[in-house]
Structures are given as C-alpha cells and as structure tokens.
Amino acid sequence: MATLELRDLRKSFGPVEVVPGVNLDVAEHEFVVLVGPSGCGKSTILRMIAGLEEPTSGDIVIDGAVVTQREPKDRDIAMVFQDYALYPHMTVAENMAFALRYRHVKRADIRRRVSEVARMLEIEPLLQRTPRQLSGGQRQRVAMGRAIVRDPKLFLFDEPLSNLDAKLRVQMRTELRKLRDAVPTTTIYVTHDQVEAMTLADRIVILNHGRIEQIGTPEDVYDTPATAFVASFIGAPAMNLLPARLDHRQLRLEDGTVLPCPLDGARDVLCGIRPESLVWSTQPSGPCLHGTALTVEPLGADTLVTFLVGDTEIAARLPPRSIRRAGEALTLMLDPAVVHVFDQETGQRI
Amino acid sequence: MRKLWWRHAALIVISIIMLAPFYWLLKTAITSENIYEYPPHLLPVRPQLFNFVDVWYLIPFPRYLFNSIVVSLIAVAGNLVLNAMAGFALTLPFVGRRSVIVLLLSCTLIPFQATIIPAYLITAHLGLLDSYLGLALPLLSTIVCIFIFKASFDAVPRSLIDAARIDGLGEMRILLRVMLPLSTPAIATNIVLSFIWSWNNFLWPLIITRSQDMQTLPLGLARFLSYMEDTTGALYAFVVMVLAPGLLVFLMAQSAFMRGLTTGATKG
Incomplete structure (x- = not known):
C-alpha cells in the first residue's frame, strides 16, 4: 500500500507536448481513475508512473520516495495491460509466478500465492492452460491475477476492459469492483469509458489535451462539472x-x-x-x-x-x-x- | 476449382524440373552410369553402393565431414547468439538507430570477395589461420539473419516487453525468456541459412587452411577431383554425401524456416 504524488509531470515527444504539467496526489488505498478522450495523455501518464516512459520533467513520488529515475522493476508496481500482455509460451501458473521468480521468492511461497490468488479469481482450473486456450474474460482475470500475486505497492490498469465485448465488460466491471474491495491496494486506472470511471473510482481525474480538467468523486464531477468539457464528457447521454x-x-x-x-x-x-x-x-x-x-x-x-x-x-x-x-x-x-x-x-x- | 487444378499441375511440372538434377545425381551415384550415355536410362540399372564406400576410404572423408560439422556448428551458434542480440538491439530506441540500419543494409551490397583480404589479415592477426574458429569467423554473424531476427522481434507486442520490464527482467533476460521463445521461426531460419552457408563455403576455407587435416568437405571435393580419373560415379556419390546433411537440416526445419522468412510480410 502506498501513496502516489505526481509533481508537475511533463512529457513531450519531440516538439509535441503531450502532458503539459500534471499534479496529482493519490492517498493510500485510493482507487483513482484517469479518464479522457483518446490522445488526452492518460496512458502516457500511466506509463510514466510505471517507468516505461521517461518524463521530460517533473517527479513521480511513490510512498514518499522519488522514483522518477528508477527502473520499472524497482518501483514495486504491477500493471494490467489493455491486451493483457500474457506470455503466450507460458502456462497461466507460469505467467502468474514469473515476476515472483525474479524477486527470489521461495518456490513454496510462489505456489501458495499463485494458488490463493487463483482461488480468489476462480481461475484454478485454468492454471495449466496457455493464454491462447483462454477466452477474453479468462485472460483478463489471469492478467489481474498476475498483478495481484505480486502484492505490489501500486496497481496500474491501462484500459483493461476495452478488448471485451459489451456484456463481458459489464460483468468484469462488477468483478473489478468486488476485487477492489477485497484487495484495497492503491490503484491508478486508465479508461476512456466514463461509465467505468463512475462505477469504479473513489476519485476521477478528467483529462483533456494532457491537462487536468477536474479531480473529484464521481458525484462531484457529475453534479458540479468544473468545465463544459467535463460536463459533456461525464454522463450518458452527455450533458x-x-x-x-x-x-x-x-x-x-x-x-x-x-x-x-x-x-x-x-x-x-x-x-x-x-x-x-x-x-x-x-x-x-x-x-x-x-x-x-x-x-x-x-x-x-x-x-x-x-x-x-x-x-x-x-x-x-x-x-x-x-x-x-x-x-x-x-x-x-x-x-x-x-x-x-x-x-x-x-x-x-x- | 478448375483454376486450382491447373495451378497444381503447373506446380508439379515445375517441381519435376527442379528435382530432376537431384534425381540424376542420385541415380548416377548408385549406378556409375556415364552421363553422356545415349539414350539415357530413366531408372537406375544395377544399383549398388560401392561408390559411397570408395569415397569413404579413398580420401579422408570422415575428417572432412568432422571439420565441416564443427565449423558449421560454430557458425550456427555464433549466428544465433550474435544475430539475436543485434536484432533485438535494432528494435530498441537509441540515437543513430536509423543510420545503423542503413549502414548494415548497405553492407549487404558488398560481395565477400571484396573484403576477403582484410578478413584474411584480421584472422591472421588474431592467430586463427588454420583453426576451426578462423574457418567460421566470417560467417559468425550475417546481416540477412540479423534482419530476420529483427523482423521477428518487431512482431512481438510491445506490451509483452513492458510487462517483462515491470516483472523485473533486464534486457538480456527479456531477449532470452520472452523474445527468443516467441521467435522459433526466426531461430530455425538462422540455423538453416547459417548451416548451409557455412557447409557450402569453399573460398574462405581454401584461403585460410594450410593443412589437409583442417579442410572441409567442399575442399575435399576439389581434392577428390584432382585424385581420380573417370570419377563419375564416385564423384556423384561424394556430392550426395556433401548435400545430404544440408538437406536434412533444411527438411527438419522447413515449416519454421518458411514462417521465419515471411515474418512481418503480412499483418497479424
């Protein structure tokens, strides 16, 4: 469990400034959703937090320690990717155990943790299958399992439901909500779907062209939108x-x-x-x-x-x-x- | 359906034309038939294996075979290790990446004959003349095979590499544990091409070997020609024995080889 601070975080790709300075404080156990239209910089911010993109300037602070220059593996984070990023040549169990093996966790502990998380996510019968033998929803669960088994300080989710069909997305959203209560780890969740944002978040950060338009609880951003952009983005149909x-x-x-x-x-x-x-x-x-x-x-x-x-x-x-x-x-x-x-x-x- | 039938018929005819020399080679090797005999026999007359036995005993065939195998294995190992690392490096962002790629591609236009003198001098300076490593040195890494690995690695989703980085893997482990297991066609292509190029190499071994003990099969073939007169059957038997291992390696890795050559050619 940890806090997260983004201090004037900026990112440019050549002459294009994608994130023109973001400040954000995330409290312990908080579930914060970054939401905005495509190209608003939300995934770039997430990748900078993960250490997969280097910020042009600014700082990322996890649990009081500046981690801006640290490698992704040294940040104690786990990430669920849009396409799940499961290793296709490994079984579900191997996928879940993979990161633990490189953290010198004892074999018996790895087995126990994989088994516990598999039971929690109801994927025990799938442990010996490879990702190609799984449905979209099952892959999604395995990807979450792989993140949970690490017991990291911070969870990062990059549009994890966007590859699922509408019905499964609703089902997985409900399960994510249950999981959120069962595993209260500090979480940053990126989506372009405002329904996901409203149903999952403790607080929503609405982004437009890399700038934060409003930060608030789902009720705040719905009832008192700070800008016309927020008003038109939150709610279906839009305001x-x-x-x-x-x-x-x-x-x-x-x-x-x-x-x-x-x-x-x-x-x-x-x-x-x-x-x-x-x-x-x-x-x-x-x-x-x-x-x-x-x-x-x-x-x-x-x-x-x-x-x-x-x-x-x-x-x-x-x-x-x-x-x-x-x-x-x-x-x-x-x-x-x-x-x-x-x-x-x-x-x-x- | 009718169109498909014609296509198959055309492919069968082309295949027969392509395979005819191999058939003739094998037929002559087991019959010693004069290649100028008219009319030629389509089927082998009185087949026997004496020519193969002659080749095995008349020249130090086992020694040449051993040398060829050792040199080819070194070349294959070198290609796998060096090309995989170079191919992976070319998929990563670094300053001057484009220039390096252009430089490497332009190097493929330079024929080996043009670089043979500097290659010889370098090998001599390294003290590797008349050695297995020296024989394999110019083929330890080949640019074409580097780009086969690069194309294969480019097809691996970036998110897998990102996931591996977050999971705690360094670049070498990402290459070993994630990229290579997902690139078996590229590995097969590298093995087949580097094995066959090394196996068939004539010019370089001719230049850097001094003792007969270090000579490879293509040199042995040349030596064999100078030994024997009226060598038709034995010569063809020798050629069959030289070709067989290369064909075997190709057939074993055929499907993966084809996939490796077409990686990146189509989307998906």
Missing part, C-alpha cells in the same frame, strides 16, 4: 450545452426561452442541461423547453428523445412510451436549479 445569454439573473436561450438564474452580470454563456433533468408531463408548468422530436430511441426502462432548441440538437431521457415517434411535438419542464452555466469563451463553470 446538453446550449448557447445562451446571461442577462441579470436571466438566461435567454436561442429559441427565446427565458430561464431564471441566480447569477448576475451580462455575458454569453453555455447553458448545461442533463438529459435526465428534463421532465415530461401531460400538464407542464413553470419553465419549459418546446420542440419536435427528431429521433426517438425506446430503451425499455426509458426513452431517449432528441429535439431542436434554436439550432442546437438536445437529448432528453424520458419515461417509456411518453413519446412514441419522431415528429411528435413535446414540451419538457425544466427545474432552473439543475441548470449548469459555463463561460462560453473559457468553458469554466460560473
């Missing part, structure tokens, strides 16, 4: 961002709708409305958005509907069978208290 004019405690949308607002001043803003904040009713009252359904996606438990407000297409999550087909007129109520306001130029929350 609707409508151009509007803030004019002395009033928000005037493109279509002329006026919403009350506690903010003073006058400027152009982005008005953020979560799809689930729009309320369908047969007798609407108070501030409402009016439109005509463009698309209707019945999902069983709810229905996703898109419609136009001014020139902007927005999404709403409505009760099942509330709207049946595209072209129907709809009026949705909106509680002004759940409207998020962002500066249109900087994207910062106001």
